[in-house]
Amino acid sequence: MGAFERDPFAIFTTPPPDETPQEKTLRERREVEEKRVSDGIDEEIKAEKAALKKTQKSVVKVLLLGQSESGKSTTLKNFRMKYARAAWKAERLFWRAVIQLNLIRSIITVLDTLQAESEQLPITPPLPLPLSSHPSHAPDFPRDSIDSDFPDDEPRASPIQLSQKHDLLKLRLGPLRRVEKDLKRRLGDGSEEDLGYGAAAGVLGETSLGDDSGTGDGVGAVSISSRRGPRKEFGVRGWKQVLEGPLAVINSNTGGVADAQEAAKACAAVLNEATGVIVSCKEDMRALWADEDVKAVLRRRRIRMEDSAGFFLNDLDRIATRNYEPSDDDIVRARLRTTGIQEYKIHFGKDTSFLSNVGLQPDFGQEWILYDVGGSRTARNAWLPYFEAVNACIFLAPISCFDERLLEDPRVNRLEDSFLLWKAVCSSKILAKSTMILFLNKCDLLKRKLKGGAHVRTFLPSYADRPNDAVAVVKYLREKFKDILRQQSPEPRVSYFYATSVTDTKATATTLNTVRDSILREHLKNADFV
Numbered sequence: 001m002g003a004f005e006r007d008p009f010a011i012f013t014t015p016p017p018d019e020t021p022q023e024k025t026l027r028e029r030r031e032v033e034e035k036r037v038s039d040g041i042d043e044e045i046k047a048e049k050a051a052l053k054k055t056q057k058s059v060v061k062v063l064l065l066g067q068s069e070s071g072k073s074t075t076l077k078n079f080r081m082k083y084a085r086a087a088w089k090a091e092r093l094f095w096r097a098v099i100q101l102n103l104i105r106s107i108i109t110v111l112d113t114l115q116a117e118s119e120q121l122p123i124t125p126p127l128p129l130p131l132s133s134h135p136s137h138a139p140d141f142p143r144d145s146i147d148s149d150f151p152d153d154e155p156r157a158s159p160i161q162l163s164q165k166h167d168l169l170k171l172r173l174g175p176l177r178r179v180e181k182d183l184k185r186r187l188g189d190g191s192e193e194d195l196g197y198g199a200a201a202g203v204l205g206e207t208s209l210g211d212d213s214g215t216g217d218g219v220g221a222v223s224i225s226s227r228r229g230p231r232k233e234f235g236v237r238g239w240k241q242v243l244e245g246p247l248a249v250i251n252s253n254t255g256g257v258a259d260a261q262e263a264a265k266a267c268a269a270v271l272n273e274a275t276g277v278i279v280s281c282k283e284d285m286r287a288l289w290a291d292e293d294v295k296a297v298l299r300r301r302r303i304r305m306e307d308s309a310g311f312f313l314n315d316l317d318r319i320a321t322r323n324y325e326p327s328d329d330d331i332v333r334a335r336l337r338t339t340g341i342q343e344y345k346i347h348f349g350k351d352t353s354f355l356s357n358v359g360l361q362p363d364f365g366q367e368w369i370l371y372d373v374g375g376s377r378t379a380r381n382a383w384l385p386y387f388e389a390v391n392a393c394i395f396l397a398p399i400s401c402f403d404e405r406l407l408e409d410p411r412v413n414r415l416e417d418s419f420l421l422w423k424a425v426c427s428s429k430i431l432a433k434s435t436m437i438l439f440l441n442k443c444d445l446l447k448r449k450l451k452g453g454a455h456v457r458t459f460l461p462s463y464a465d466r467p468n469d470a471v472a473v474v475k476y477l478r479e480k481f482k483d484i485l486r487q488q489s490p491e492p493r494v495s496y497f498y499a500t501s502v503t504d505t506k507a508t509a510t511t512l513n514t515v516r517d518s519i520l521r522e523h524l525k526n527a528d529f530v
């Protein structure tokens with residue numbers, strides 16, 4: 001075998017056979033110099049690779065998970081309100097349209113309920129049948145229907161006779177339906193979708209993240225009758241889209257500045273007109289909401305407007321004004337369903353990080369990417385690709401929902417759905433190393449519900465004769481979620497559990513500080529390069 005066959009490049013490095021001693025010295029010097037340069041380049045490449053690795057590793061990725069209306073976007077709002085103040089403030093005015101839409105949706109829900117009462121449509125079964133569609137996973141939820149425990153005192157009252165006064169209100173509030181359409185168009189074309197009744201499987205590892213079938217209505221409204229067919233819920237791909245809604249009108253004009261200005265004017269005109277109609281309907285909206293017969297109809301049809309997402313009817317005086325500017329609190333309470341997956345960057349100030357004192361590179365752990373996902377069953381199909389290299393999952397489980405049905409599938413109890421979803425997330429192998437943070441959310445609503453007379457045991461027989469108060473319920477559910485985590489996690493993992501009401505921004509700010517530091521501490525532990 002010749003030299004060429006052994007090493008194809010040897011021909012370039014083998015010294016010539018007739019090399020003089022002088023040439024040899026020169027060649028060796030050249031080779032030393034070449035090696036020095038080559039080693040330098042290698043070092044540079046290595047350093048660049050390490051820097052890239054460090055940058056990638058120094059970004060903290062956090063997923064917000066949980067069923068629809070669990071409070072994921074609300075938690076994200078709290079993060080941004082606290083840590084991305086400038087961007088938060090810049091968006092304030094756009095939330096005004098969302099809140100106006102929430103308000104109108106509530107009024108329309110009330111009007112539709114009156115209509116259903118006049119037509120004597122059957123009342124949707126008021127209580128979630130605590131059926132388990134997956135009895136082997138969640139045996140706690142019995143298959144029998146129980147509606148004797150409903151706290152209202154007149155669940156079977158006879159139909160309420162509505163008068164001309166109500167017909168007149170219906171008529172006078174009619175223009176709000178057009179305003180609703182206009183606002184939706186401005187907030188994001190085509191973003192309203194039928195949740196439908198179809199089925200679609202979502203698989204995460206071996207455990208299903210949910211098969212979807214159902215109906216829902218969500219911009220601050222509660223469902224009133226399944227006889228009216230599949231419901232629509234207005235949602236957007238995220239606030240970016242909300243913000244870009246009016247801008248998209250402008251951007252779609254390629255005709256230049258004049259066209260763009262025209263589009264901007266048209267957009268402002270629509271928003272102004274919407275405000276005008278809302279202001280002119282203020283007294284009628286107030287009269288409708290204060291009417292005793294209307295209240296009786298809502299009670300009879302078991303509709304709790306106050307507990308529904310995006311409820312602003314008690315703030316009519318403040319919101320139905322020309323110069324209404326949403327407060328932080330309003331924005332946090334506003335309801336806008338998320339569709340798809342949204343990515344939000346947050347940069348923590350160096351001073352606020354406890355890591356700044358331990359000699360790390362300036363940006364370590366300060367840049368976070370938070371992923372806000374749509375939580376409905378069909379939307380869960382899209383989660384999986386985002387599970388890679390995630391530092392932590394914040395899972396929202398609304399525990400006030402123990403007596404509610406899942407909008408997508410009325411046969412399923414919402415708490416049961418949260419258990420199943422938590423189980424699926426905990427057992428995911430891709431997330432095995434991620435820190436799990438559980439927010440037992442909507443504790444404020446839980447308290448209110450229990451005070452109103454709802455009994456947890458009715459829906460969760462395993463609760464047995466424990467005290468029917470919020471502290472005991474939280475403790476019990478925390479243990480249940482902990483058990484699932486312990487049993488389902490592919491390997492031991494770090495986890496934290498918090499009882500939250502994420503609409504309470506002050507308390508949530510404290511929780512988020514703790515959460516941030518816990519996630520950073522884990523991030524630091526796993527960062528092998530520091």
Ligand SMILES: Nc1nc2c(ncn2[C@@H]2O[C@H](COP(=O)(O)OP(=O)(O)OP(=O)(O)O)[C@@H](O)[C@H]2O)c(=O)[nH]1
Nearest residue numbers: 069070071072073074310333335338375442501502
């Ligand atoms: N009272 C109360 N309301 C809450 C709480 N958390 C969230 N909400 C409200 O519940 C509604 C739904 O919250 P979102 O944050 O939009 O829910 P989500 O999980 O993002 O829902 P999807 O986008 O559909 O997946 C909003 O109107 C919130 O204001 C809570 O702790 N207490």
Ligand SMILES: [Mg+2]
Nearest residue numbers: 072073337338
């Ligand atoms: Mg959301």
